[in-house]
Amino acid sequence: MQNPPDKDSDLYEIYMTELASGQNETSGPENKTTGSRQNSGEQSAWGPLDSLPGNPMMWVLIISELMVFGLLLTGYSVNFIMEPDLFRESQAQLSRQIGGLNTLVLITSGLFAALANEASKENRLSLTRRYLLITACFGILFLALKLYEYSDKAALGISIETNSFYTLFYLMTGFHAAHVIFGLAILGLVSRYSSRENIQTACSFWHMVDLIWLILYPVLYLVR
Amino acid sequence: MPVFPKLSSPVTRLFLTWALMSGxxxxxxxxxxxxxxxxHTxxxxxLSVVILMGATLFKCRLLLLDFLELRGSSATWRRGxxxxxxxxxxxxVGAYVLATGF
Structure with missing residues (x-):
């Protein structure tokens, strides 16, 4: 039998992935596509979370983030009911076109993250890394547009303390932008340590960031 | 090696999802x-708010099923x-109706 490659080399990860997929062939093809642990017949360690793709801890984080942003949006809704005119006037100072452009940028980055995930299923490491790089580039473009928007507001003397609309606006978009920065760091990390599960987990995080922006954009920029 | 792989079924679905979400x-x-x-104000x-939030809900559904791969997960998680x-x-939508009326 051939000796495994050195642990520090990229070939080691490919070797381990091939070894794992060889073992999984006996347990059915569905495990290859979803990457779920429950289907493989292994003992369940996470209960219902085992049927979700990627690392279960990432799904705990995704659910927590949805709850946090859900609560922030509840706070926004309550304030909107109390001061609809103030919210309309404040929202009118935002650039709805930049918000829309940023939505398209994040959706496109999400496409490349999903393509990276697909390529990693076929162990195409170089292609996976290329897609992750494109994903990150779109993430940086999103942040650049956000920075432009923030500086534009700062030039008008608008800050987090201006009124309740801007407090919630900066809180939600700032918290989201922090997740984009963290997501970029994770994408960089899994480009280096590119096991199948790492890539799937990083892509899940990136899609979660994307999902939250899909909700924030219409609420903060358009509904008035 | 080409940047875009052969358009096998999952990749085609990802591109379709992206096109739908962009649309x-x-x-x-x-x-x-x-x-x-x-x-501005x-x-x-x-009606516009309902269309807006309906489009958002549909976009989120596409992202959850195809990008986050919940299509291959259990129905309970998908529905949840x-x-x-x-x-x-x-x-x-409810907050909008309460704030502005119909």
């Missing part, structure tokens, strides 16, 4: 009057996540 974003931009044909009206997004969309 729905354009619908949101138009429905939300982001190009401001009616003025003119209320959108309930989509219901959570529906609740948020419903809350936004």
């Amino acid at each position: 729905l974003t354009v619908i949101s931009i138009i429905s939300g009057d982001a190009l401001e044909t009616r003025g 003119v209320p959108l009206g309930v 996540f989509i219901f959570a997004i529906f609740l948020i969309a419903f809350m936004i």
Whole structure:
């Protein structure tokens, strides 16, 4: 039998992935596509979370983030009911076109993250890394547009303390932008340590960031 | 090696999902009057808000099923996540109705 490659080399990860997929062939093809642990017949360690793709801890984080942003949006809704005119006037100072452009940028980055995930299923490491790089580039473009928007507001003397609309606006978009920065760091990390599960987990995080922006954009920029 | 792999079924579905989500974003931009044909502060009206949040809900559903791969997960998780997004969309429409009336 051939000796495994050195642990520090990229070939080691490919070797381990091939070894794992060889073992999984006996347990059915569905495990290859979803990457779920429950289907493989292994003992369940996470209960219902085992049927979700990627690392279960990432799904705990995704659910927590949805709850946090859900609560922030509840706070926004309550304030909107109390001061609809103030919210309309404040929202009118935002650039709805930049918000829309940023939505398209994040959706496109999400496409490349999903393509990276697909390529990693076929162990195409170089292609996976290329897609992750494109994903990150779109993430940086999103942040650049956000920075432009923030500086534009700062030039008008608008800050987090201006009124309740801007407090919630900066809180939600700032918290989201922090997740984009963290997501970029994770994408960089899994480009280096590119096991199948790492890539799937990083892509899940990136899609979660994307999902939250899909909700924030219409609420903060358009509904008035 | 080409940047875009052979358009096998999963990849084609990802591109279709992306195209649909982009199209729905354009619908949101138009429905939300982001190009401001009616003025900066003119209320959108309930119908536009419902279209806007409906498009958002559908975009989120596509992202959850195809990008986050919940299509291959259990039906309970799929329904749970989509219901959570529906609740948020419903809350936004409800708040709009309470704030501005029909």
